[in-house]
Amino acid sequence: MDSGASVTAGVDVIGDVHGCADELQELLARLGYAVPADASRAVEPHHAGRRLIFVGDLVNRGPYSVRVLERVMALCASGVAASVLGNHDDQLRSYLSGRPVAPTLELDLTLRELATLPATFSDRVQSFLDTLPGHLVLDDARLVVAHAGLPAEYHGSTCREAWEFAVYGPSTGRLDGYGFPERIKPTPLTWATDYTGNALVVHGHQAIEAPRWIGRTLNIDTNCSRGGALTAFRYPERELISVQAVATHWVQRPPSHGVESTHHEY
Numbered sequence: 001m002d003s004g005a006s007v008t009a010g011v012d013v014i015g016d017v018h019g020c021a022d023e024l025q026e027l028l029a030r031l032g033y034a035v036p037a038d039a040s041r042a043v044e045p046h047h048a049g050r051r052l053i054f055v056g057d058l059v060n061r062g063p064y065s066v067r068v069l070e071r072v073m074a075l076c077a078s079g080v081a082a083s084v085l086g087n088h089d090d091q092l093r094s095y096l097s098g099r100p101v102a103p104t105l106e107l108d109l110t111l112r113e114l115a116t117l118p119a120t121f122s123d124r125v126q127s128f129l130d131t132l133p134g135h136l137v138l139d140d141a142r143l144v145v146a147h148a149g150l151p152a153e154y155h156g157s158t159c160r161e162a163w164e165f166a167v168y169g170p171s172t173g174r175l176d177g178y179g180f181p182e183r184i185k186p187t188p189l190t191w192a193t194d195y196t197g198n199a200l201v202v203h204g205h206q207a208i209e210a211p212r213w214i215g216r217t218l219n220i221d222t223n224c225s226r227g228g229a230l231t232a233f234r235y236p237e238r239e240l241i242s243v244q245a246v247a248t249h250w251v252q253r254p255p256s257h258g259v260e261s262t263h264h265e266y
Contacts, residue, residue: 007139009049013233015220016055016086016204017072019062019110019249023230024071026243028052031232033080039070043078053136055204056086056147056167060106061225061250066113066121073128085132086147086205087168093129094180096122102178106250134163141199143235148205149217152197165191169205192217202233211240225250 012031017024021039028035033052034044058072059065075081085093092110095101114122135146137156144155148169154162164171164181170191171181192214195201204221211231212219220240224230227248232241 007051007143007235009046009051010237011051011053011138011143011235013053013055013145013202013220013235015222015231015233016057016207016224017062017068017230018057018088018225019059019065019068020224020230020245021062021064021067021071022246023224023243024068027230027232027241030241030243031234035071039067040074043075043080045078045080052081053138053145054081054083055145055202055220056084056132057088057204057221058083058086059092059110060088060104061109063109063249064113065110066117069125069128073124076128082136083132084135084145084147085129085167089129089132090167090180093126096126096129100178101180102176134166137199139236144199144201146201146203149191149201149203149219151191152195152199155197155199189214192219200235202235211242 014027025035032048032050033046036043052075054072058068072081072083076083088106091101091107095107095111101107114125135144135150137144141155144150146166148166150162150166154165168181168183170184172184174182176182195215195217197216199216201217203217203219206219207221207223207226207228208219209228210222218233220231220233222229222231222242224245227245229242229244234241
């Protein structure tokens with residue numbers, strides 16, 4: 001999808017999937033996409049010409065990260081969808097490239113799934129994740145999609161700071177022991193409360209109970225992996241559509257505060 005493309009036919013932005021393949025299948029059907037049962041098969045264009053954009057964090061926590069990857073890769077290959085990179089996706093990408101990452105149960109679930117498939121599939125996943133941008137600027141700069149959100153001064157920028165903010169959110173400016181941005185948690189909302197840009201910024205990253213507007217920013221990570229819902233934002237209609245999780249796939253750990261590694265609860 002051309003990042004500067006017009007979206008006159010409309011786009012559907014989908015929040016953090018986190019391996020929730022059944023919920024994704026149901027949501028796509030409700031949005032009018034004729035998706036085959038086989039997640040790896042090509043997808044027909046939407047009958048009204050709509051496109052999909054994923055806000056990242058496709059993997060980890062949920063039970064079917066491989067199915068989600070197959071689905072999203074097929075959607076993107078068919079030209080029906082695009083995705084930005086989330087911090088969990090970047091963790092998996094780094095691991096597959098041979099880079100040391102923090103060991104987590106979340107990532108281990110995904111790696112166990114991948115281990116049941118030929119190594120060529122993991123190679124395809126790494127190649128796909130390598131292509132994902134930090135953020136997308138769409139509809140003549142009226143819409144920005146970034147996993148963790150993005151202040152106006154970074155819209156359209158290819159600098160490292162813009163990429164790190166879009167994928168990981170606010171950080172201390174230092175790197176953790178694995179060379180990833182050292183994040184501040186819980187994620188500060190200052191960027192959203194101070195945001196005065198013209199573009200509507202749609203993001204995920206910080207799991208919440210229901211979609212949340214702060215000015216011209218919208219968070220659609222509605223905690224599907226923890227028994228919440230998977231949410232889509234229809235643009236330009238500004239309509240929200242959600243499907244409830246079929247189960248609680250991941251148990252919330254006690255909240256923590258201060259500076260932590262990049263690879264925990266968000």
